[in-house]
Amino acid sequence: MDTKVEQIDASMDALAVNGVSHRFGDFPALDNVSLTVSQGSFTILLGLNGAGKSTLFALITRLYDNTSGTISILDHDVRRQPTTAMQRLGVVFQARTLDQDLTLKQNLTYHAALHGLGNREARRRADAALELVSLSDRAGEKVRNLSGGQARRVEIARCMLHRPGLLLLDEPTVGLDIGSRESVIAIVRELVETHGLGVLWATHLIDEIKETDEVVVLHKGKVLYTGTVPGLRNHTGADNVSDAFRALTDDPMKPEAA
Amino acid sequence: MTTKIVEAAKASARKASIIIDRAPEPHGVFAYYNCFKGIVWREVLRFLHQRERFLSALVRPLVWLFIFAAGFRQVLGISIIPPYETYVLYETYITPGLLGMVLLFNAMQSSLSMVYDRETGAMRTLLVSPFPRWFLLSSKLLGGVAVAILQVYTFLFIAYFWDIQPDWPALQLGIGEGDGFVGLSIPSPLNGYITVFPAIVLAGLMLGALALFMSSVIRQLENFAGVMNFVIFPMFFASSALYPLWKIRESSPLLYELCWWNPFTHAVELIRFAFYGQLNLVAFLAVTGCLVVFLGAAIYAYNPSKGLIGRRGGPGAGPKG
Known part of the structure; x- marks a missing residue:
């Protein structure tokens, strides 16, 4: 697969949805x-x-x-x-999708692994991402101990780990x-x-x-x-x-x- | 107060050193390996953190072994049937069945949790990974098996002190015979613990694949009790886990047929024979065949263009969303 650095054209749309429809049975959930x-x-x-x-x-x-x-x-x-x-693509789902029993850092490195990153790189990026959302000092704590807002910030940090162009x-x-x-x-x-x-x-x-x-x-x-x-x-x-x-x-x- | 939070958030977002060169990540063999390792490691970590789950996974088969089997020892006489070469105690007979039970519960718990555990939405997170779905699902499956192996060997370790040990001549890895033997000779009971390993992996994969497929077609479950009633109990009781099939045939030929076609029976028999260093070919073929079918069905069902999720409005995305 491609390993070359991609040239990003600034005029390119981050997301383009064109004429998409979807039905659940008879229920039209999306119409054009x-x-x-x-x-x-x-x-x-x-x-x-x-x-x-x-x-x-x-x-x-x-x-x-x-x-x-x-x-x-x-x-x-x-x-x-x-x-x-x-x-x-980086996504923050409506439902809480962090593992409550794992630490912030473990949650982030798991996600980095899902994008194929190795251990060292995963940890480096996890640190940087936690800094981004001002939660570096909680890195070793379980997600369970966080407030709703803090958990959301972790999810934002998580979706930035693989450097997406669209959130x-x-x-x-x-x-x-x-x-x-x-x-x-x-x-x-x-x-x-x-x-x-x-x-x-x-x-x-x-x-x-x-x-x-x-x-x-x-x-x-x-x-x-x-x-x-x-x-x-x-x-x-x-x-x-x-x-x-x-x-x-x-x-x-x-x-x-x- | 609020502005302070906002300013702090802005400041740290600005200075954070990551982000964004937007170079595509390399997607070679190492990336696949990292992804696989990450998925398996998460399953194991989660399991170790959930102490109650570990405990109940252990207590369940032990209750059967210590109480049920002890009580039933007098009721049910087991004659000499392969792979056993002498009369065996009932405890010894049901141990492979209990290993199967550990695998069955674990498979249902780890895969079906995705259906009702909407709190975590773990499946959605998994599926937005850029790796192919078959790879993600297979990795997830192997993660579940890794957890099952931990449970199985912990159970066997405790059962060892209850005198449940494989006893057959030493496993010989090497060449030659008798005095001319060169290689590694592994004595009982260690030999059985080694030869049972591949059987555990294969049976665990098969049951895990079944559960994975179920998780894609079942849209909602009230709770785990439903799975117990409709899947685990029928599979467990209509099998050779608790009683040899010839005994069942004596009481009901129909039930015998049912047990014979139950994949779980073959999983148990595969484990039973492997525990004594033997390969039950029929069981092996049945388990392998079922694994291929179930895994294929699961991958098909989770395939975004072919699968059933889109039409049914699958996990976490109902038509009301």
């Missing part, structure tokens, strides 16, 4: 979904529970394949080049107190600013959106809007994002609006 996350962009995937956010994440992470449309991560199609695509976060702040929420968001925003990562951040919390973010509104499996935050307000004629979202999703007359 298209969206892009460019490098260095913090993109909010805004949708209520049941909008299809987790299904989309399951498809991007290849829990199952998209049967229609294409999904590519930094120009690598997840179906045709799964290995290279997955190497460039997916599925409602990462659910169940966190205000302070933890802010620090989790701050860390990820910092990664975007300083390292030019592309981030897709799924949420239903309007107050996590910043004026400079890109927004994708997903509702009942359909993309109703993609673009900037001011653009969303203009599009709907609303004063704030909350009203704009409500106007988009409640209006029975314009279900196809995009």
